Amino acid sequence: MAGTSRATAACDGPGRTAGSEASGAPGQEAGEGREAPSAIGRRVKRLRAQRKLTQRQLAEPVYTAAYVSTLEAGKVRPSEAALRHIAERLGVAYEELATGKPTHLVTALRMRLADAQRVLAVEDATDARTAYEQILGQAEEYGLTRERAAALTGLGECALETGELADALARFEAAEHALADEPLPARARAVRGQAVAHYLAGQLRYACYLLESAIDELNTSGLHDPGALLQFYTASIAPYMDMGAHARAAQAAELALALVPQVSDPALVATMHRTVARTLIAEGRVEAAQASLARATELYEQLQIRTELAHCHWMRGYVHAQHDELERAEAELRTAHSMLVSRRAALYVSQVEVELADVLRRRGKPAQAAELLESLLVGLQPGRGALHAGGAHRLLGLIAEEAGDVEAAERHYASALSLLEQTGAAGDLADICRLLGDLMRREGRTEAALNAYRTGLGHRAEPGTTTLGPAPARPPFGPWA
Known part of the structure; x- marks a missing residue:
């Protein structure tokens, strides 16, 4: 719309995950590193059958077939020594037998999350969505709360990219719910995602409410996390500007700029520079806005985040249009459009x-x-x-x-x-x-x-x-x- 640029960030930096793992999966007993005897018993029986071992072969020479039968029926909680013996006979890690989680699964999923974020930034949202859905399935299967929340957040960012706002909002809400027991910094991406989805749907006041509530919680509770605050301040600028609350947008930009030295994530910093440029334009500080856009472009090119590079061309087109440089404005906007x-x-x-x-x-x-x-x-x-x-x-x-x-x-x-x-x-x-x-x-x-x-x-x-x-x-x- 003339006089108002609409660019807004849809995703954070590559490889960022949210939250931390909850204390246990369904069926896992509180305070235990292992699952309930029935779950362990089923796992032992399945793995033994896969390897075509009899109960006696699995038990010997330390235990009896009767003990293995009782264990598989879930009628006894195996000791660590017994589980280590059985794990060795089955050829699996002790942790996998005790928890049901394959060795190095968490590390592997986090690497796949980083790769999916890269695909979203550099390649295609559809391919990224497929990767996130696969990660989500595994995280849910093994009760990995942090990885589940990160996959849900990634799916929300994919939906923002493709304009499926209802789906994006549902994913972000599910991610925040999964991390309900975690501190707000762990939920920052999910909260920010909800605000962006509401903003893009035209619900400006509710977007501001979500972001302001989160900022107040961080600032009044002692959880002064620079990265989380930068996300919230940056995301608040667009709805403030569209509501005509220019003074509040300028304050958010000022506070976001003050946070930059404390933040190491270059994608967050780039998004801040791109978004702050909008307040600088509104203040008539065109050279400062252009410098901010140049810094954002430089960072996005290094990170190869193509959607955000398009947003920078979009904003440049807006700046040229405001100064009646219409031919240059059309060129920049057509580049962004393409x-x-x-x-x-x-x-x-x-x-x-x-x-x-x-x-x-x-x-x-x-x-x-x-x-x-x-x-x-x-x-x-x-x-x-x-x-x-x-x-x-x-x-x-x-x-x-x-x-x-x-x-x-x-x-x-x-x-x-x-x-x-x-x-x-x-x-x-x-x-x-x-x-x-x-x-x-x-x-x-x-x-x-x-x-x-x-x-x-x-x-x-x-x-x-x-x-x-x-x-x-x-x-x-x-x-x-």
Whole structure:
């Protein structure tokens, strides 16, 4: 939408996992490193049958066939010595026999998680989803809570990439639930993912609520985790800007920048630089914004995170458009569009198309702009991209008004108003009310125009007063606890 860039990060850095493993899998007794006798017995019987051993062959020379029979029936808890003997006879590790978890499984799954994150960043969300689903299946089979949560978070990030917001939200919520007993830093990616999904669905206020609640919990509970705070502050900037709460967005950017020296994850730092550029643009600090984008681009190129590189081109296009450098803006936006289409990032493609259509209209290509906008509106499903659907209707209204089709213009403005009222995007709502009021005034409908202007003024005064509540507590910067 003109005047507002929509770029937002969909995933964190490669290989990041969330949370830590819970104390035991289903069927595992509290306080024990091993499962219940019945589970161990079933495992011994299965492995013995696979190796075509009799109970006597498994037992000798230390134990009896009767003992193995009793053990397999789950009627006795084997001692460590007995399990080690049986594990040796079966040719498996003691830990695998005692817990059911193959040796080095956790290490292997974490390596596969890192690889799946790399695939998501560099290659294709569909392939990454397949890898995460396989990891999730194994993690659930062996009761590995941390790895299960990380796989769920990865699946949520895949769904964000492809614009499947309901699925993304369900995955992130499941990941946070799996880590319910863990401290907030372990749940940071899952919480942030939920906020981004709500933001992209147009639920700006709830996205802010989730992020502000998390920031307050970290800052008031002594859990001053720089990485988690950086994720939350960075993610809050876009919904703040769309709601017109520019002062709060600037504060979040300031605090995010102050955290950078404490954070070692280059992907988090890159996302921060890309997102902070938006507040710098709003403040008129174009050179600083360009420098921030250049730093983000450099880091993303090193990490080969293609979707985020596309977002950097997108933001550059927005900067050029704001300064009427329309040819350069179109080139950057087409580059971003092409990159995102190749990634099959459907929702982000639609968002860039709104920006590109605005540039095309301003370059005197209204037919191309209208065709692009009509096509993206057909592709946007309910609950996906309300902000950008509203932006598309706004532009179609302008195109219709410039063509002298007042009825069509009013219809599109009314559609934009209805969509944006669902989101709380105050600045955009005020702009639509102004356009609608101007249209009605030119048609001689003075009272209707005044009502539209009053509505716009109400939306413009809303953010940062009673609707958002107090700003999150500032962190006590300095040495981190």
